[in-house]
Amino acid sequence: MTSALLYVLAGALLCGGGLAGCLLVRHLLRRLLAFNLLGSGVFLLLVGLPAHRHGSDPVTHALVLTGIVVAVAATALALVLIRRYFHLTGRVSLPTGRQEDR
Amino acid sequence: MSSLLMAGLLFTPLAWAVLCLLLAFRAARLASVIGMLLQMALSLALWAWVAEQGGFFYHLGGWAPPLGIGLRVDGLAVTFVLLTALVGAACGLHAGLYLDPSRPWQRYFWPLFWMLWAGLNAVWLAGDLFNLYVGLELITLAAVGLVVLGGAAPALEAALRYLFAALIGSLAYLLGVALLYAEFGSLSLVGVGEGAGSASPAASFALLIMLFGLAVKAALFPGHTWLPPAHGIARAPVSALLSGLVVKAAFYVAARVWLELGPALEAAVVGVLLGVAGSAAVCWGSWQALRQPQLKLVVAWSSVAQIGYLFLLFPLSHGVPEAVSLQAQQGVTLQVISHALAKSAMFLAAGNLILSVRSKRVEALAGVSRYLPLSLFSFGLAGVSLMGMPPSGGFAAKWLLLQASLASGQWWWAAVLLVGGLLAAAYVFRIYRASFQEVEESDPFYHPPRSLEIIPLVLALLALGLGLVAEPVLSVLGLPFGGEVLSP
Structure with missing residues (x-):
């Protein structure tokens, strides 16, 4: 069991948990956290899996750095939207089942 | 010469995004008009260059991949760059007149608009999977910002739905990229395609999950609920x-990934599944468009339907003779171009109509045919292309897809094309029926400035005329791609 394999397993676990959270959790902030978990899981896999297969690789590190920047930007945007939505409506989750008639 | 063009093409949108952030609405509008002209000239010049000299790879800043960014400039990419310049400039000019400068938040339209443009160019030209991801994310963030412009609660709700759907899509795609990189040790589309000589379970799973993510981002049925x-x-x-x-x-990313990986991985089932989902999108989207009480929702649901046609590429390009696959690719490319022109024309015309009748509802259009014929005319011309009637670009696209589906023996996709066309006719005529209702004698409508009405008309005419020039447009797609590297 190499450390890379450990990262892969942890990444897979985070991905699974994050995905379940994205689909099941209705509270907007928690859903955003679940997205971040999923993102972190993907980043771990992105570094760990190639390292496990072919040894350490600087390219994946560069990719994950870029990925983190993108994830931070997306999180910031989502936070602003959620905060504004809460101020305007007082709701912390999106209403269900009425998408069709809007 | 070409490296100057590339630098200009990529640098202008980013520079203008920063510039416009610092300016007030009117100043930013003036700057943006200059930027749009520049971008249009650069796109045209690059298109002409590629049409003459063939495609090339371009290493940004002279840094070679994998750590540098390698761009693939081929016929398809420059065609879409030019399309973006055309549609982007039309929407930008329309927005400059349509948005109300007295609202303070409207000025954020311009930086977001240029960010979107930068992301689109990055996606069309990207030569590797990771830069496609970055480009897609740039597009998503800018697009969500644009949706929420104005900031009322329903807009926020729609934007949040959009953001969450898009984020799931991007992360699924990135997971696929991670698996592919672990499998083949390469990120470039060409390298991955070469590596995938034989079917491997990891690569097949990667392809599946990438296509899933991209289908959600492209609003393919049943992942379309965020779009309307x-x-x-x-x-x-x-x-x-x-x-x-x-x-x-x-969709472009999905198609590029599929054409590189799909045949090698023998993913016929995935192709058929995507085709079925596309067909369901055509039927369900058109049916919903027929039932919407609001004008813009009719047009939005029509987008769900029209995107469905694009996904017929997947079954029609797998396990068929080379010539049939090429026909399907050409048909889908034409559908992308004609839908981009026709749908933007339709939305701009719908915006003008809503401005005129001061209501979003379809019934409110009664009497429009008498007092505002021009916007209604543009709407109808765009509708002709969506229905797929000759000589429009939509007709040429559907004709090619029809031929491809018959030649490959998969005649059932042809039935989808037929049903979709009929339903499209039904929802366009529904708008016409509402607007030909007679009202009292006096003219109750606001008349938008003529320039607002001209822009959708030009786009609709381009969509209509595309069928006549389909041959030269498609010939650029098949240009030789030398694979030589140009760097500054």
Whole structure:
């Protein structure tokens, strides 16, 4: 069991948990956290899996750095939207089942 | 020469995004008009260059991949760059007149608009999987910002739905990229395609999960539920950009990945599944468009349907003779171009109509045919292309797809094309029926400035005329691609 394999397993676990959270959790902030978990899981896999297969690789590190920047930007945007939505409506989750008639 | 063009093409949108952030609405509008002209000239010059000299690879800043960014400039990419310049400039000009400068938040339209443009160019030209991801994310963040412009609660709700759907899509795609990189040790589309000589379970799973993510981002049925609220509630020029260009970016990535990996991995089932989902999108989207009480939702649901046609590429390009696959690719490319032109025209015209009748509802259009014929005319011309009647680009696209589906023996896709065309006719004529209702004698409508009405008309005429020039447009797609590297 190499450390890379450990990262892969942890990444897979985070991905699974994050995905379940994205689909099941209705509270907007928690859903955003679940997205971040999923993102972190993907980043771990992105570094760990190639390292496990072919040894350490600087390219994946560069990719994950870029990925983190993108994830931070997306999180910031989502936070602003959620905060504004809460101020305007007082709701912390999106209403269900009425998408069709809007 | 070509490296100057490339630098200009990529640098202008980013520079203008920063510049416009610092300026007030009117100053930013002036700057943007200059930027749009520049971008248009650069795109045309690059298109002419590629048409003459053939495609090339371009290493940004002279840094070679994998750590540098390698761009692939081929016939398809420059065609879409030019399409983006055309539709983007039209929507930008329309927005400059349509948005109300007295609202303080409207000035954020311009930086977001240029960010979107930068992302679109990045996606069309990207030569590797990771830069496609970055480009897609840039597009998503800018597009969500544009939807929420104005900041009322329903817009926020639509934007949040859009953002969450898009984020799931991007992360699924990135997971696929991670698996592919672990499998083949390469990120470039060409390298991955070469590596995938034989079917491997990891690569097949990667392909599946990438296509899933991209299908959600492209609003393929049943992952389409975020699209109608977001495109329906955004301001008209924004909806035009989103429906015309943004959803196409995700589809473009899916198609590029599929054409590299699909045949090698023997993923016929995935192709058929995507085709079935596309067919369901055509039927369900058109049916919903027929039932919507609001004008812009009719147009938004029509986008769901029209995107469905694009996904017929997947079954029609797998396990068929080379010539049939090429026909399907050409048909889908034409569908992308004609839908981009026609749908942006339709959204801009719908925006003008809503401005005139001061209501979003379809019934409110009664009497429009008498007092505002021009906007209604543009709407109808765009509708002709969506229905797929000759000589429009939509007709040429469907004709090629029809031929491909018959030649490959998969005649059932042809039935989808037929049903979709009939339903499209039904929802366009529904708008016409409402607008030909007679009202009292006096003219109750606001008349938008003529320039607002001309822009959708030009786009609709381009969509209509595309069928006549389909041959030269498609010939650029098949240009030789030498694979030589040009760097500054």
